[in-house]
Amino acid sequence: MAKFLRAGAGRLFQDGVALNTVRSLIAFLLFFITVFAVDPAHAQSFRFSSVSVEGNQRIEAATIASQAGIEAGQTISAGELNAAAQRIRASGLFETVEVEPRGNTLVIRVVEFPTINAVAIEGNKRLSDENLLGFIETEPSQVFSPTRIERDVATLSEAYEQNGRVSARITPKVIRRSENRVDVVFEVFEGRPIEVRRIGFVGNKAYSDRRLRRVIGSKQAGLLRAIVNRDTFVADRLEFDRQVLTDFYQSRGYVDFRVTGTNAELARERDGFFITFNIQEGQQFRFGDITTVSEMPGVEAETYQNVLKIKPGVVYSPTLVENSIARMERQAIRDGIDFLRVEPRITRNDRTLTLDVEFVLSRGPRVFVERIDIEGNTTTLDRVIRRQFDTVEGDPFNPREIRQAAQRIRALRFFSSTNVNAREGSRPDQVVVDVDVEETTTGSLSFGANFSSDAGLGFSVGFTERNFLGRGQGLSANIIASSERANYSLTFSEPAFLGRDVSFGFRTSLLETSQANSLFDTTTADIRPSLGFPLGESSRLNVFYELSYSDMTDYPVTGLSPLLAAESAESGRIGSSVGFTYSYDTRRTGLNPNAGVLLEFGLEYAGLGGDQDFIRPTARLIGQTRVFNEEVTLRATLRAGALEFLSGDSRSVDRFTQQVIRGFDANGLGPVQNGEHLGGTYFASAQFDAEFPLGLPDEFGITGGLFYDVGSIWGLDTTGPGVASEDFNLRHVVGFSLFWESPFGPLRLNFSRALESEPDDVEREFDITVRTNF
Structure with a gap:
């Protein structure tokens, strides 16, 4: 039997799998004996009559002992002893903690974290030390904390991500000093800004990608990406983009619109992002029935229905509903009714794609x-x-x-x-x-250079403060000088004069021109205080007084115009005038967000003393709309003016000499004597523009346009021999424009051709101007 067992055991141990099984069985038996066979009464325990602390320099021994939570004479287990050590470590004050029983004494040996002597940031250029140090928690005189350092590294990395530096790396370095002190240095590798390579949209049908890119704040990389950083990727900007997309669609009747997802994918080279917005447009809704009901005693619904401007069939917009509620609440204030609550109840009609709006008037809570x-x-x-x-x-x-x-x-x-x-x-x-x-900063100091075919090369210095002395006032001063002209101006504005909705403005300027681009030198100066106040929701009136001085000198003896020679021989004139400008603007309060009208009418009367006595009315009317899903902008501008001297005669410096239509020089058309232009006492013009995409990549920032202008300058107070083009004769011009959103500002390049002109007109086939938006 014994021989058989020995032979079987031999075969068993020769098998590798069986051998491992036996080993596992033996380990289990040992664990069982250790856990269950040992009497708990004989487990290791400690009792200390005293606690000793070693290694502490700044922190009191009593403080460390209290953190351990072990009292003299208390019986504790090994587990409780380990928990005491953990409590001391959790205080964050010590680099290492050791707990050692030594007879009846418990010895706590610690190594304190050093004190921070100085905190510095190195390698940063994009963000200043002042800004970065304001983000972090680590400060001098604090106890060094690795956990706090980790949080600061994450905070600094996030700050650089917000500035488009996703690849920035922050490395903390600790420099040991004497007396258990350290310097903490955050070494920064900023990396290059990560640009937005492409912005795309999935699910859009009503509006093109190009149109939607103009709505959002994120921009694609442009041609001059090394100069312009508008295309820098900022993660938090995507949430703003989602909101403005929603506002854009909902203001155009797409009430079911939503952004289902936003994907920002980093390029393989880690130097650019591809952003994709997944959207669902839904159907466009219009206003259906617009009604008003009153649940408040003494309030007539018809009165409030009459203040509404929205009509059935208009594209639905939450803004129009909000504006209607505001009008009703203002009506309630005029009626002396407090706590009027206007609740819009909207009924959806999916078959007709309309939304019926019922405005319910009720009494709100007395708060x-x-x-x-x-x-x-x-x-x-x-x-x-x-x-x-x-x-x-x-x-x-x-x-x-x-x-x-x-x-x-x-x-x-x-x-x-x-x-x-x-x-x-x-x-x-x-x-x-x-x-x-x-x-935030509200002031700016600018230096620049400019060039124009009229004035040549020039330089400019400007100072602007939008919040002067924290009073909400505006102050600006500008100097623009070239070899042909010098212009100095100072402007001040107070938007709430005497604490009311009345604006006060003050302007003074001095303009001097030489003979380089004209036949004589001119000097004009003015001082103009003004007051402006609203007349209605869309209308405003501005009244002003102007004290001016104008003079024209140095007309050459070889000049061909006796009229200009006589005017130049006169001494300077002082003008004292009053006037007003009335404006009506529907761009903010109109029912159509894609269309607007601006009407301005002004009248100036000079004769309150001074050397001049005239009346000068001017008018301007601009209308604009967007068509073809807002891809094409159509604009029409009508302008006219007249100058009527009640006594005496006007001079060229007083008459209209500006460029009234494209395709001609300033003072390049109108009355002329022996080939020298005189300016006119009347002008009128009509300009028609169309702007549209050219199919170029959006990052070029270039669009195209066509224009047709028609207008004239005519009329003189007195005439003489050799005077031509004094009568009203229309000039016609057609042209093509290129609009460029350049790093130097929005530019417009006009290529024009005159279809009809007069013999002495000075044509201009190419012109570069700063683009102005309606």
Whole structure:
């Protein structure tokens, strides 16, 4: 039997698998004996009569002992002893902690983290030390903390990501100093900015990718990407882009629009991002029936229905609904009704793709504004922010007015961030409005160079402050000088004169021109204070007084115009005039976000003293609309003016000499004597433009346009021999334009051809101007 067992065991141990099984069985038996066969009463335990702390320099021994939580005479287990060590480590004050029983004494041996002597950032160029140090937690005189250093590295990396430097690396370095001190240095490798290579859209049918790219804040890399950094990738900007896309579509009736996803994919070379917006447009809805009902006693629904401007068939827009509610609330204020609540109830008609809107008038909760608290404005005065509110302390609380005030504060562009929130006040029927702002720079100093065919090469220096002394006032000073002309100007504006919705402006300027591009020298100067105030929702009136001086000198003896020679021989004239400008603008308050009309009419009368006595009316009418899914912009501009001297005669420096239509020089058409242009007392022009894409990549920033201009300058107070083109004769011009969103500003290049002109007109077939938007 024994022989058989030995033989079987031999065969068993020769098999590798069986051998491992036996080993596992033996290990299990040993574990069982250790766990269950040992009497818990004989497990290791400790009792200490004293606690000794070693290695501490700054931190008191009693503090460390209290963190351990072990009292003299207390019986503890090995596990409790280990937990005491962990509690000391968790304080974050020690680099190493050792707990050692030594007879009846518990010895706690520690090595303290060093104290931070200095914190520095090296290698940064894109972001300044001041900005980066403001982000991190680590500061001098603190106890060094590896956890805090890790958080600071993450914070600095995020700051660079927000500036388009996704590849930036932050490496912390610790330099040992004497007396257990260290210097902490964050070494920065900024890397190159990561540009946006391409922005695409999936799911859009109504609007092209090109049109949607103009809506969002993110921009594709352009031709001059080394100079212009508008294409830098910023992750947080994508959320803003999603919101503006939603606002864009919903303002055009696409109530079901949503962004289903945004994908920002890094290129394989890690030098650019490809951004894709996945969207669902849905159907476009229009307004159906517009009705008003009143659930508030004494309030007639018909009165409030009459203040509405939206009509059935108009493309639906939440903004139009909000504006309608605001009109009703203003009507309630005029009627002396407080706490009127206007609730729009919308009924959807999928078959007709219309939305019926029923405005329900009811009494809202009786809640008052207890106070308005403003914080964060270190430069801007409180009153500048407070006057953006139509609500004051004690007024009924209106959430819509608070939101509109927040929009007006942001529109000031005085602050980098603005948060306006309402919270419960001292009583349930009281509300406190909190305004938290963060100041930003509002001043700029500019130096530049410019060139024009009229004035040649010139240089400019300008200073602009949009928030002068924190009072919300504007101040600007500019000097533009060239070999042919020098222009000096100073402008001041107060948007809330005497605390009211009245603007005060003051302008003074001096312009001097030489004979390089004209037949004589001119000097003009003016001082012009003005007041402006609203007349209605879309209209405004500006009144002014102007004291001016004008002179024309140095007409050459070889000149061919006796009229210009006589005018130049006169001494300078002083003018004293008053006038007004009335404007009507529907661009912000109209029903169509793609169309607008601007009407301006002005009248100036000079004769309040001085040397001149005239009346000068001027008018301008601009209309613009976008067609073909907003790809093509159509614009029409009509302008006209007249100058009628009530006594005496006008001079060339007084008459209209500006470029009224493209294709001709300034003072290049109109009355002329012996080939020298005199200017005219009347002008009229009509300009028609169409702007459209050329199919070029968006990053070029180039679009095209066609234009047709027709106009004339005519009329003189007195005539003489050799005078021509004095009568009204229309000139016709057609042309092609290139619009370029260049790094130096929006430019317009005009290539024109005159279809009809007069013999003495000075034509201009090519012109470069700064683009102006309607």
